[in-house]
Amino acid sequence: xxxxxxKVIHELCLWEFKHxxxxxxxxxxxxxxxxxxxxxxxxxxxxLIPKKTPPxxxxxxxxxxxxxxxxxxxxxxxxxxxxxxxxxxxxxxGREEAAAAIYCFVDAMTFWGxxxxxxxxxxxxxxxxxxxxxxxxLKQSFPVQENAKYWxxxxxxxxxxxxLHLTSKHPEIFGICAAIAPDCFFEASLLPEIRKIVPHIExxxxxxxxxxxxxxxxxxxxxxxxxxxxxxxxxxxxAPSRGENFVTPIDHEGRVIEEKWSRWLEHDPxxxxxxxxxxxxxxxxxxxxxxxxxxxxxxxxxxxxxxLLHGMKVSLSYHEFSGTHWDIGKxxxxxxxWLKKQWEK
Numbered sequence: 161x162x163x164x165x166x167k168v169i170h171e172l173c174l175w176e177f178k179h180x181x182x183x184x185x186x187x188x189x190x191x192x193x194x195x196x197x198x199x200x201x202x203x204x205x206x207x208l209i210p211k212k213t214p215p216x217x218x219x220x221x222x223x224x225x226x227x228x229x230x231x232x233x234x235x236x237x238x239x240x241x242x243x244x245x246x247x248x249x250x251x252x253x254g255r256e257e258a259a260a261a262i263y264c265f266v267d268a269m270t271f272w273g274x275x276x277x278x279x280x281x282x283x284x285x286x287x288x289x290x291x292x293x294x295x296x297x298l299k300q301s302f303p304v305q306e307n308a309k310y311w312x313x314x315x316x317x318x319x320x321x322x323x324l325h326l327t328s329k330h331p332e333i334f335g336i337c338a339a340i341a342p343d344c345f346f347e348a349s350l351l352p353e354i355r356k357i358v359p360h361i362e363x364x365x366x367x368x369x370x371x372x373x374x375x376x377x378x379x380x381x382x383x384x385x386x387x388x389x390x391x392x393x394x395x396x397x398x399a400p401s402r403g404e405n406f407v408t409p410i411d412h413e414g415r416v417i418e419e420k421w422s423r424w425l426e427h428d429p430x431x432x433x434x435x436x437x438x439x440x441x442x443x444x445x446x447x448x449x450x451x452x453x454x455x456x457x458x459x460x461x462x463x464x465x466x467x468l469l470h471g472m473k474v475s476l477s478y479h480e481f482s483g484t485h486w487d488i489g490k491x492x493x494x495x496x497x498w499l500k501k502q503w504e505k
Contacts, residue, residue, distance in 0.1 A: 174238055177246070179253040180208040182236075185264065185301060187293055195270075195284030196404070203267040205232055205294065207302065208246060210253070210260040214303040220261040220503055221304050223290070223334075225315030225322040227488070228390060229273040232265030248493060258496035259503050261312075262302050266290065268322075271371075272393040276343075277322030278427070282400025283393075290326065295333060309335035309444045312499055316340035316488035324429045324465075328436040331443055336502060338447040338495050340488050341454055344429040345461025350394060351421075353456075355414050357391040360384055367392055367405050399423040430464055437472055445475045445502050449491050451483040458485065 185205040192201040210219065224245075226232060235245045243251070246265075252258035268275045268286045275286035295311075298304060305311070311334045313323040320342030327337035343349060360382075364370050370392060373379035382388070395406025399420070409421035425431050433440060440446075446469060450462040459480060469476045477498055481491060 174236065175247070177208070177250045179211055179250050180246075180263075181211055182246075183207050183209060185294075185297055187289075187297055189289050189293055191285040191288040191293055196282060197271045197284065199270050199284065203289070203294075205267045206236055206246075206265045207298075208249070208263040208265075209302065210262075212260060218303045218305045220259055220310040220312070221298060222259075222261050222263045222499070223294075223311075223313045223326075224263055224265045225268070225277055225313065225319030226266070227274075227315070227317030227319050228393065229386070230319075231269040232267045235265050245489065245492065249496060252493050252496050257493065257500065259500040261503075262298070262304055264294070264298060266294065270393070272396060273389050274318050274393050274397075276318055276325075276394070276397040276427075278325060278397060280397045280400055282396030282404070282406060287326070287329075291330060291333065307335070308333055310503065312336035312338055314338035314495065314499070315342075316491070317485065318343055321429065324433065327443055327446075328433055328439050331439040335444040336446070336499065337443060338499055340449045340491050340495065341451060341456075341458045341462070341485055342429060342448075342465075343456075344458060344465060346424055346428045348457040348460050350424070350456075351409075351416070353387060353391055354408075355410060357384065357387050358408055358410065360388055361392070364388075367395075368403070371404065398427045430461060430468070433465065433468055440469065440474055441472055443474065445477065447477045447479075447495055447498050449479045449481065449495065451485060451487055452480050453482075453484050455485045 185207050187203045189201045189203055237244060249258055249263065253260065268277055270283050275283050277286050277290060279285045279287045313326045313334050315323045320339030323337050323339040324342050327334040361367065361370060364373060370379060370388060379385050399407035401407050407420050407423055409417055409424055411417055448462055448465060450459045452459055466478045
């Protein structure tokens, strides 16, 4: 019988990268230790490291933020008939169409499917986790650049929102923002979803009843399950109230209650970017990409952000592609190439 060469690898190994090695940065987070949802404070952040010898000054760093219901580790799940995001990135690096950088896929998942990468009394201190724990841990654990212009935050959808938020608020840490179809223009992207879903939440019996259904495995059989979860998650991020509830910004007739809606709007990039002009102007560059038929109407918000940033005389690379919100993954190779060129200047 022909002998078979086999070995046991004492770690999860799904495939072999040609141009990266993979490690996992595990953080026992103090910031998330007492989060209101009792989510685990132990966070697993996959990190891709180029196989080539690092430059003397260290590698640039890219934080990769996922969209709603996604998460850093989940980027590495094998796909059928296509490559996943890290495999695509590996191929891009092989073609010299991506920067030789350290890519950290951030673990910021919550019970409700996402955190928006902000601090919230309804979700937890996820911004603090990134700024106070993840960034210092990356600097301590890997050969990385210290200069902010070599640190980028990237993401699509909710990840794009996180990229806009973190870079505009912390330009002393991050010098480049790369956002694809970021959540924005809440009047068009979020308010219609709220009007659609609040009656469903009320019929189920409120957020506590929704949570009970989710735990019992009943909620996901509903046709609008994803929409319900999305609205609850956004509510707990942007406008949490007592208990595990959020401030509903509409009345029984569907009209906006301005003082309540204003709590949501404080978190809209169209609002907070105006208040962070100095931080935005200190960024090295911003990449903004969106589909012209986005299901959440994010192209309208992106166009307003474009106008706003041009008025601030910010270095902006803006693109609209022919496609929808579900085409975000296909757009990342262009973003990686753009980022590589920024660091070659």
